[in-house]
Amino acid sequence: MKKQKSYKDEAGKLYLVPTPIGNLEDMSVRGVKVLKTADLIASEDTRNTQKLLNHFDIAVAQKSLHEHNYKQRIPEFLELLKQGQTIAQVSDAGMPSISDPGQEFVASCIEEGISVISLPGPTAGLTALIASGLAAQPNYFYGFLPRKRKDQQATLEKLATIKATLIFYESPYRLKTTVANMIEVFSEQRRAVICRELTKIHEEYLRGTLAELHDYLADNTLKGECCLIVEGQIAQEIPDQVSKEPLKVQVEQLIATGLKPNSAIKEVAKQNDLKKQIVYNDYHDLNQSE
Template sequence: MKKQRSFKDKTVGILYLVPTPIGNLEDMTFRSVKTLQAVDLIASEDTRNTQKLLNHFEITVPQKSLHEHNYKERVPQLVEYLKEGKSIAQVSDAGMPSISDPGHELVLACIEEEISVVALPGPTAGLTALIASGLTPQPNYFYGFLKRKKKEQLAELATLKYQKATMIFYESPYRLGTTIENMMEAFGPNRQAVVCRELTKIHEEYLRGTLAELKEYLDETPVKGECCLMVAGATEEAPAEEIVGTITEQVEALIADGMKPNLAIKEIAKKNSLKKQVVYNDYHGLNEV
């Protein structure tokens, strides 16, 4: 166990996770601007994109890039920088760092080195779109981007068929229609869903309806801009899993698949709604007279 007191240790720097606007620059908080002004370095997903933001708020702090193609060599450099007592603000192109964006590796490295990681609140597309969608906001399940290939995407969606929470996905406008078509196959055409595009921008738009209605609309009217797709949770229960064989046979089947005996016993106890000791005794023949 590790305990972080975010502002206690003055001998090393702090990694600040700073959210940036997802469209409207006025969504930048006072604290975010002050933090970017005060740190020694800004680690940016795309320095060219972030420079536009910095110019708008007259921030002159230097940047270093941190993205999926350079994080292996960049993260150790940034950690050493923090150990020297200098602070870093990490930003993505829009919204919260690490949410469908690079940066998580730096967070893990800082935690390992016991360097404080401080997250600032601010813009995030998923929850912002959800509360205006009309779908049940709680519970919700943020999924982010699905895989692109149809077979892999259908396999992912199959695991979500009986998810009760409202699901939040990010999707490219160019793949949106295909993704909704795959959802119709996985969830059925009548599942309620909402597409929000260009969130916080002048062309912000919500499309509400069933998956089938959204697919029909998109076939006739392709959309542009950043998209957030929200799908209502399932109302039906998952079918009960068929239980085959005796308790001992079920445990032996899991062990044959490579599971350790104790884990297999625990799994079969859960599956059959039995106490673990009952399954343990049955498997080891301790219930026999």
């Protein structure tokens, strides 16, 4: 086990700085201060971040850090941090590492014993979730689904039995296809919300069942950044799942959603109208004849 304080005095520090997802007024005072006092800003796209820096009169130099150059950049940045410099990392919008670059850099800093300090701030998924009207807890953040239909459906199959509210990011140009795939894999009766252009002047929430949203998208073209919030598994879907899967698999699927084994066993027993001991024995591969 590694124990590390975030505010060590020796060596440099990596600050993870959230940036606005639309409205520049959502930039925190602390975030601006960190960007102004950093020795270097690691940006997903330096041109995009420069607009933010200009707005807040920040003159600190930038270097790019994205999915195509992180293997080259991280060693460079680590050397600067070891020399005592402070680096602030930002993505184009929202939190670094959340469907954006950053995770590899953080992991490398931790491995080298360099302090990593995360600032709280804007993130599209939770911003959409709390205004969606769907259950905020528990929730399951997925982000962007695979683009190819076969891969996307395979992923949705794995998510189908999760009872937590699901959070996705999606392009407005792929929303109709994605919702259609969800209807095929999940159920058309699941409630869902398309959250568009969050914090911006054209912010919009489209609420309904997956079927209703699909009908709307058939006649309307959306623009802008979108989050798709989808209700977790509903009661109507459970019989199909129960009839297809062995008891042990049902228990494993519920455990994958975050339930503890005993709770999952109890739930599967209830769904199948069986005694808990029967499911327990099946899950643990116990010989019931003994």
